[in-house]
Amino acid sequence: MAIASDKVRRARPLLGTFVEIEAAGAAKSKMDGAIDAAFEAVAQVHRLMSFHDDDSDVSRLNREAWLRPVKVDAWTFRVLEAAVELHRRSKGIFDIAVAPTLQNMGLLPRPDGDPPIGSQARSFDAVELLEGQRVRFGGRGIRIDLGGIAKGFAVDRALEVLRGFGLASGLVNAGGDLAAFGREPQTIHIRHPCDPRRLMCRVEITDEALASTARRFDLLSSAETTGSAIIDPATGKPTGVIDGATVRAGSCMMADALTKIVMICGTGAIEWLELYNASALLISGDGDVRITPDWHHAVHLAA
Amino acid sequence: MMTWVRYTLPAAAITSIASPSYAMQYLSIDEAQKQAFPSATHFTEVQAGRVWKAEAGGRIAGFFIFDRVVGKHLYIDYAVALTPGGAVHSVEILQYRESYGGEIRSPSWLAQFVGKTSGSALKINGDIRNIAGATLSSTHVTEGVKRVLAAYGNRLR
Numbered sequence: 001m002a003i004a005s006d007k008v009r010r011a012r013p014l015l016g017t018f019v020e021i022e023a024a025g026a027a028k029s030k031m032d033g034a035i036d037a038a039f040e041a042v043a044q045v046h047r048l049m050s051f052h053d054d055d056s057d058v059s060r061l062n063r064e065a066w067l068r069p070v071k072v073d074a075w076t077f078r079v080l081e082a083a084v085e086l087h088r089r090s091k092g093i094f095d096i097a098v099a100p101t102l103q104n105m106g107l108l109p110r111p112d113g114d115p116p117i118g119s120q121a122r123s124f125d126a127v128e129l130l131e132g133q134r135v136r137f138g139g140r141g142i143r144i145d146l147g148g149i150a151k152g153f154a155v156d157r158a159l160e161v162l163r164g165f166g167l168a169s170g171l172v173n174a175g176g177d178l179a180a181f182g183r184e185p186q187t188i189h190i191r192h193p194c195d196p197r198r199l200m201c202r203v204e205i206t207d208e209a210l211a212s213t214a215r216r217f218d219l220l221s222s223a224e225t226t227g228s229a230i231i232d233p234a235t236g237k238p239t240g241v242i243d244g245a246t247v248r249a250g251s252c253m254m255a256d257a258l259t260k261i262v263m264i265c266g267t268g269a270i271e272w273l274e275l276y277n278a279s280a281l282l283i284s285g286d287g288d289v290r291i292t293p294d295w296h297h298a299v300h301l302a303a
Numbered sequence: 304m305m306t307w308v309r310y311t312l313p314a315a316a317i318t319s320i321a322s323p324s325y326a327m328q329y330l331s332i333d334e335a336q337k338q339a340f341p342s343a344t345h346f347t348e349v350q351a352g353r354v355w356k357a358e359a360g361g362r363i364a365g366f367f368i369f370d371r372v373v374g375k376h377l378y379i380d381y382a383v384a385l386t387p388g389g390a391v392h393s394v395e396i397l398q399y400r401e402s403y404g405g406e407i408r409s410p411s412w413l414a415q416f417v418g419k420t421s422g423s424a425l426k427i428n429g430d431i432r433n434i435a436g437a438t439l440s441s442t443h444v445t446e447g448v449k450r451v452l453a454a455y456g457n458r459l460r
Binding site: 009011291 | 445
């Protein structure tokens with residue numbers, strides 16, 4: 001007979017970060033099986049949507065979709081649908097076609113024989129979604145990167161798998177994009193975007209998702225923050241006014257995507273936060289913290 | 304239309320050391336071995352503290368390799384499970400530590416958290432279980448797995 005244990009938490013390197021999955025309130029063997037299956041869902045998103053993997057849907061699209069419609073997996077199609085809708089609703093602020101800029105900055109690799117592409121803003125019909133999960137690009141110079149939305153989608157899929165096992169609670173954290181379910185609130189500590197060694201605040205979440213973004217840093221080589229990997233499509237340059245943002249939303253995919261809009265628009269992002277029933281916290285360069293009024297009760301700042 | 308509520312973080316909060324060390328123990332070596340090869344009945348140490356052969360009913364189920372990557376501020380213990388053919392079966396993080404050496408200046412930072420649930424005290428190595436912020440790169444582990452494969456992928460058959 002399986003021995004009941006209160007919770008199990010494991011971590012694997014996936015999606016270019018560390019993905020943590022926690023299961024609670026079931027027999028140990030059941031929690032282990034749930035976590036294995038949830039990791040498999042994350043690995044599947046990684047295989048489908050990695051910019052770095054030649055066999056991913058994203059790489060096939062970047063190679064061939066300007067020539068002919070390319071059929072993609074149902075999950076990839078769902079992410080593209082969400083990205084295209086958000087692109088349209090945000091008037092181009094959210095844009096999965098900024099990959100050439102990231103390539104030119106050396107933040108994304110350029111496959112052999114792939115010529116450099118200018119970093120100008122993309123047109124609205126860059127990514128065309130067709131019948132039968134097929135996708136066509138509007139021109140030869142289109143390159144997409146789902147790095148701003150796929151991690152959140154992976155968290156949602158993993159959480160869905162955990163839910164399917166009938167656990168009391170579960171949590172998935174993909175390097176700061178996280179979501180949880182269960183009756184008890186989960187406490188999340190948020191790093192200071194300018195110094196990852198410090199915690200800036202804690203937030204409680206219940207049955208919801210949280211995504212955080214900041215200027216880039218890599219604790220393995222340095223704790224110093226560097227430039228942003230988020231590109232403003234209007235200027236083709238990295239964003240600079242906001243140091244960090246955390247967004248709360250019903251789905252992690254939407255929270256993940258909305259952090260990009262907040263980093264680009266700052267306080268102006270409130271229009272889209274309201275549209276998607278999301279809340280946000282942003283830290284501007286002068287050290288000020290701004291929180292949407294629907295959420296400030298749940299955020300406990302270090303003071 | 305919503306409007307933002309604005310706070311100014313006092314300078315004291317900006318300079319306080321929030322978390323002198325953060326560690327997360329996920330699995331012991333024993334647990335990770337059972338996790339990677341649930342059907343295995345026996346693990347034989349091939350290289351002390353580093354490589355184990357997993358056997359199930361007298362047949363080789365695969366190999367289990369323990370490794371560690373050390374960065375400037377991070378120490379990560381991880382394990383690679385290989386199939387009998389030498390391909391990666393799974394990669395699991397066993398322990399994760401962030402350490403900032405002598406920077407433990409103010410343990411009273413805990414008292415600095417204010418909020419409506421002040422009753423729930425924070426503990427440095429207790430309650431901090433979920434940290435969000437910018438993405439931590441897993442590049443070093445990915446490179447480590449490549450080294451493990453290069454070192455053992457063809458040798459362990």
